[in-house]
Amino acid sequence: MSDTKRHTRFIEEPSSIQVGPAIAEPDTARSGGVLSPKLHRGAGSPTQPEEKPTLLRPRGFPVKPTIERHEAKFVNVFTGSPWNRYDVRYRINLGYSFGVVIARDTSHARMIRTITGPNIEEQLQRFRQLCHSNIVKTVEIYNCFHQEDNFLVSELMLTSLRHICRSPIYPTEQQLSSILHQVLCGEKFLLENNLVHEQLSAANILVNYAGEVKISDIESCRRDGDGTKLLESFSRLMMKLMDKEKSVSAAIGLSHPDNWSHEAIDMFTAAVSKPGVNELLDHGDLQKRKQTELVWLVPLVLISAKHDRH
Helix, strand or coil, X not given: CCHHHCCCCCCCCCCCCCCCXXXXXXXXXXXXXXXXXXXXXXXXXXXXXXXXXXXXCHHHCCCCCCCCCCCCCCCEEEECCHHHCEEEEEEEEECEEEEEEEECCCCCEXXXXXXXXXXXXXXXXXXXXXXXXCECCEEXXXXXXXXXXXXXXXXXXXXXXXXXXXXXXXXXXXXXHHHHHHHHHHHHHHHHCCEECCCCCHHHEEECCXXXXXXXXXXXXXXXXXXXXXXXXXXXXXHHHHCCCCCCCCCCCCCCHXXXXXXXXXXXXXXXXXXXXXXXXXXXXXXXXXXXHHHHXXXXXXXHCCCCEC
C-alpha cells in the first residue's frame, strides 16, 4: 500500500529517557556574551588556571588493528580540560546528554559528553580503535584528572531515530530501508570485533543532514554478548519506526500491516524470527534503500518532532 495511508499525528512518549550518564555540568558564567565554563568539583573550590591540553602517549591505551578503519590516524587522548579549547553553545538529549560545543580555533561544531564506569581504559580503547561509517566518530578524548572525568568529543549529529519516531509522518519505504540497512551494517562491524549491542534503541542511534545513521553508545556493547537480545532489540526498533502508536515494551507486531508493502512486512517478519545479521542484510527489501531520501526527512524531523530540552 502507499505511504499516504499512514497516520500523520504526534506521538507522545515519556519526556525523559536517559540512557547514560549526563555530561559534567560546568559553571557557565557569562563573559562578554560567551559561555565560559569554570572547572571545579564543588562549591567554593578555586577556578583552575587555563592550561593547554597535553597529548598523552598511547601506552596507557593500547590500540589494536580492527577489521575496518577508513582513517590512518587514531583518536588523540589529551590531558587537561576540553573547556580550554571548546565553548558550550547548548545541551541536547540524544540518548545521552550531550553538550554542543564550538572549537575556538576552527569554529567546528562538535558534541561532548562524559564517559565513566568500570573498565574505563577498555572503553576508551574502543572509542580510539573502532571506526566505521555507521558508528559515531570520536574526534578527541580528554582526561581531566582533577575532575576525575573523561570527556568524549565526537562529530555533530543533529537528531536521533527517537525523534524520527516522534515526527508526525512516517518514513517512506526507501527511507526505512536505508535506516535499517545502516543500522545492520554498524552491527555487523561490531560483531566482527566480538562486540554485541544488546540494547539497540531509537534513542541511541543518531542521524545527520547527510542521511548517515550511526550507533552512538558502543561502550554499552558486551564482548561475546547475547545475539538473541541484539536481534530482539532490532525488531523492536523496526516495529517502532513502522508503528508509532506501539509502545516499545508491547508485544512485537504491527497494528496496521496493510499500510506497508508485502516486501516491508516480509522484512519485519524476518527480523522477528531472529535470523543472523548477514541474513537480514541480504533481504530483498533493503534493496529499496536510498540514503539521499533521508536528507529530506531530517529537516522535517528537526522542525516537527518533540525534542527534550535540558
